[in-house]
Amino acid sequence: MYQLAPLIARAVDLLEKVGASSGGMRARLAAAGAKLFGGLILKPSEEELRWAERILRNIANMLNKAGVQFGVLKDEPYSGALLYELGFVDEFADYAREVYRYFKEHGVEEVITVDPHTHHVLEKVYPEFVDGFDIKVVSYMDLVKPTKANVSKVVIHDSCLYARYLDRYDVYRRMLDSVGVVHVEDPYVTGKAYSGCCGGPIESVKPDVAKEVAKIRVRQLARLSDVVITVCPICYVNLSRAGGNIKIFDLAEVIS
Amino acid sequence: MLDALAEVDKCARCGFCEAVCPTYNALRMRHYGPRGRLRMARAALADSSVSSLVLESLATCLRCRACELVCPASIRIVDVIMEARRRLYEDPRRVRRRA
Ligand code: SF4
Ligand code: SF4
Numbered sequence: 001m002y003q004l005a006p007l008i009a010r011a012v013d014l015l016e017k018v019g020a021s022s023g024g025m026r027a028r029l030a031a032a033g034a035k036l037f038g039g040l041i042l043k044p045s046e047e048e049l050r051w052a053e054r055i056l057r058n059i060a061n062m063l064n065k066a067g068v069q070f071g072v073l074k075d076e077p078y079s080g081a082l083l084y085e086l087g088f089v090d091e092f093a094d095y096a097r098e099v100y101r102y103f104k105e106h107g108v109e110e111v112i113t114v115d116p117h118t119h120h121v122l123e124k125v126y127p128e129f130v131d132g133f134d135i136k137v138v139s140y141m142d143l144v145k146p147t148k149a150n151v152s153k154v155v156i157h158d159s160c161l162y163a164r165y166l167d168r169y170d171v172y173r174r175m176l177d178s179v180g181v182v183h184v185e186d187p188y189v190t191g192k193a194y195s196g197c198c199g200g201p202i203e204s205v206k207p208d209v210a211k212e213v214a215k216i217r218v219r220q221l222a223r224l225s226d227v228v229i230t231v232c233p234i235c236y237v238n239l240s241r242a243g244g245n246i247k248i249f250d251l252a253e254v255i256s
Numbered sequence: 257m258l259d260a261l262a263e264v265d266k267c268a269r270c271g272f273c274e275a276v277c278p279t280y281n282a283l284r285m286r287h288y289g290p291r292g293r294l295r296m297a298r299a300a301l302a303d304s305s306v307s308s309l310v311l312e313s314l315a316t317c318l319r320c321r322a323c324e325l326v327c328p329a330s331i332r333i334v335d336v337i338m339e340a341r342r343r344l345y346e347d348p349r350r351v352r353r354r355a
Contacts, residue, residue: 085319087341160320197278197320205315212282213318 052233055252059114062144062256070112077102081117084125085201093129096121100130110136112143114252116161116168116232124165141171141231146255149179154254155225156183157217157239158195159232172231172251179255184224196220198230200238214242222246229254258332260339264298266329267291273323273333279316287313290323290333297340304350311351314341 063070077099083092103111113119123137154176162168169192176183188194199213218239221228228248230236240248273290274280280289287296287309296313299306317337324333344350 087315087338087345089338089342090346160318160322164321164325193322193325194276195322196276196281197318197322199278199282199318201318201320202279202316206312209279209282209288209316213278216278216282 055250056114058252058256059140059144062146062252063112063140066144068112068143073106073108079118079121081121082204084121085117086204092125096126096129100126100133100135103135108135110138113137113139115234116159116166117234120161120165139166139168139171140252141168141175144175146175146179149176149181149255151181151227151229151249151254153182153184153225154227154229155221156190156229156231157198157221157235157248158190158192159230159235160195160197162231163192163195172229175251175255176229181254183229186224189220189224198232198235198238200232200234203234203238210238211242214238215244218242218244218246258335258339260301260336261298263331263333263336264294264301266331267294268329270328272326272328276322276326278318278320278322288316290327293317293337294331294333297336300340300344305352306344306350308351308353311344314344317341 060070080092080095080099083089083095111122113122119137119139122135126135127133156173156176158169162172173183183190185191189196196217197213198217199210201210202213203210218228221239222244226246228239228246229251230239230248231251233250236248236250269291271291277289280286280292282288286292293313296306296310299310300314314337317334319334319338321334324331327333
């Protein structure tokens with residue numbers, strides 16, 4: 001947290017120039033900073049914690065069922081994705097080198113990711129900034145073989161990273177197909193090129209714009225189905241805040 | 257290495273990218289769209305001091321890449337925005353505060 005203080009001060013200064021409200025901004029950056037260094041200043045709600053735990057447990061169960069051997073690090077370090085995505089590239093590079101050293105010290109050879117931001121930053125960005133980065137990165141989606149689902153007809157809200165950076169657009173579609181879930185498609189709403197972002201990446205920069213983007217997205221999705229499947233926690237949170245008569249589930253809440 | 261200014265100069269200003277940009281569609285302001293962001297990136301990369309609108313424009317890109325998939329000039333729009341943003345963040349004093 002101490003190391004992050006100058007960065008937070010600089011970020012707040014920059015963001016205030018953008019016209020972001022300073023109080024909320026400071027709190028949000030402090031939360032991001034706390035998350036980065038493993039501490040917790042602003043705690044997520046009980047409900048959010050239970051939601052995350054349910055999803056992680058289900059993913060672990062599916063991995064076990066598929067015969068994948070894995071462990072969970074006690075003090076798993078945060079990937080630093082937020083630093084990179086907000087544009088603090090040099091700070092990110094320093095942080096990434098620390099994380100890599102930690103992985104090496106703990107004998108990690110392969111990482112299984114459960115969200116697109118971590119996956120993208122580890123697979124595509126770390127090798128650019130960390131000399132000799134040699135850790136294999138796989139997504140849980142590439143390993144599990146679900147056998148059932150608790151929904152029947154849905155619309156998928158793609159993660160921009162999975163669809164347009166990581167070539168996973170078809171992977172979760174095939175998973176839903178394999179357990180008999182109908183996903184309604186419209187090239188202008190769910191197509192690889194046209195599917196809209198949830199707005200989440202700028203939540204800490206311009207929350208009002210992020211919310212407007214999410215509202216537009218929810219309206220588009222609701223035309224196709226009232227059950228929306230997300231594959232990223234940021235999408236889930238940002239779309240959930242936008243209101244509308246839809247139910248949102250993470251992929252790992254509906255398959256098993 | 258990305259030659260960000262050369263990428264900016266490939267822009268034909270056709271505006272196809274604006275149709276798919278979520279922030280442009282939310283606000284209908286040019287500096288919240290890809291075409292405007294390239295113009296703002298040019299300022300951040302080449303000018304010694306810039307308006308806070310430049311920062312606002314570059315800091316609010318979602319990096320969603322929808323624009324890149326429709327750009328007929330295949331401009332690496334997100335990479336340009338990221339590079340311009342990085343340069344601006346290196347020295348925030350270049351950004352003029354709003355009056
Ligand atoms: S689509 Fe490409 S060439 Fe056309 S205005 Fe946008 S960035 Fe420029
Ligand atoms: S990457 Fe940025 S500029 Fe391009 S469509 Fe997305 S928000 Fe707009």
